[in-house]
Amino acid sequence: MPNVTRLLVENACYHVMTRGNQKQKVFLCDADYGAYLAILKKAKKKYRVLVYAYCLMPNHVLILVYLKVICDISKFMHWLNRGYTYYFNAKYEKVGHLWQGRFKSKPIIKDDYLLNCSEYIESNPVRAELVGDISKYAWSSYKERCLSGKKYILDDMLF
Numbered sequence: 001m002p003n004v005t006r007l008l009v010e011n012a013c014y015h016v017m018t019r020g021n022q023k024q025k026v027f028l029c030d031a032d033y034g035a036y037l038a039i040l041k042k043a044k045k046k047y048r049v050l051v052y053a054y055c056l057m058p059n060h061v062l063i064l065v066y067l068k069v070i071c072d073i074s075k076f077m078h079w080l081n082r083g084y085t086y087y088f089n090a091k092y093e094k095v096g097h098l099w100q101g102r103f104k105s106k107p108i109i110k111d112d113y114l115l116n117c118s119e120y121i122e123s124n125p126v127r128a129e130l131v132g133d134i135s136k137y138a139w140s141s142y143k144e145r146c147l148s149g150k151k152y153i154l155d156d157m158l159f
Helices: 030-046 070-092 111-122 142-147
Strands: 013-019 049-056 060-067 104-108
Touching: 013 070, 013 111, 030 049, 030 060, 030 070, 049 070, 049 111, 060 070, 060 111, 104 111, 111 142
Parallel strands: none
Antiparallel strands: 013 060, 013 104, 049 060
8 A cells, every 4th residue: 555645734733653563562661761752852953843742652652743844754753763763673682663654643733733732642641541640651741841841852832
């Protein structure tokens, strides 16, 4: 089945999703989550991408991004996923694919959906019953966005 052309919209945010191959876990310990976030921080700088929300789940990743240059989403995600795959395969002495196919992305045009998308992304661990309280999950942007003044990964929204 051929790939569908990715919808790219100027001045839009994107809800980006990528999942482990065959729904396998892609984060096996805390150091793995930290490594992904470090690679994400480098990728967003390299590709001039603003990150508004994220959640790293054991077998998938959700990110809310704004693209300063719309054509860079594929390059950004390729660089991010390839970098983490290299880390993961070297650490666990694996070879081959870590991620299941192409990442998915949905453009977000309306402001109210943007806020709902942030909440949806950050509340993923509660819906998956990994934690009962969203503030207890270490690998989402909730604490950084809502409880801390210090920015590590997140950017201030432009609008």
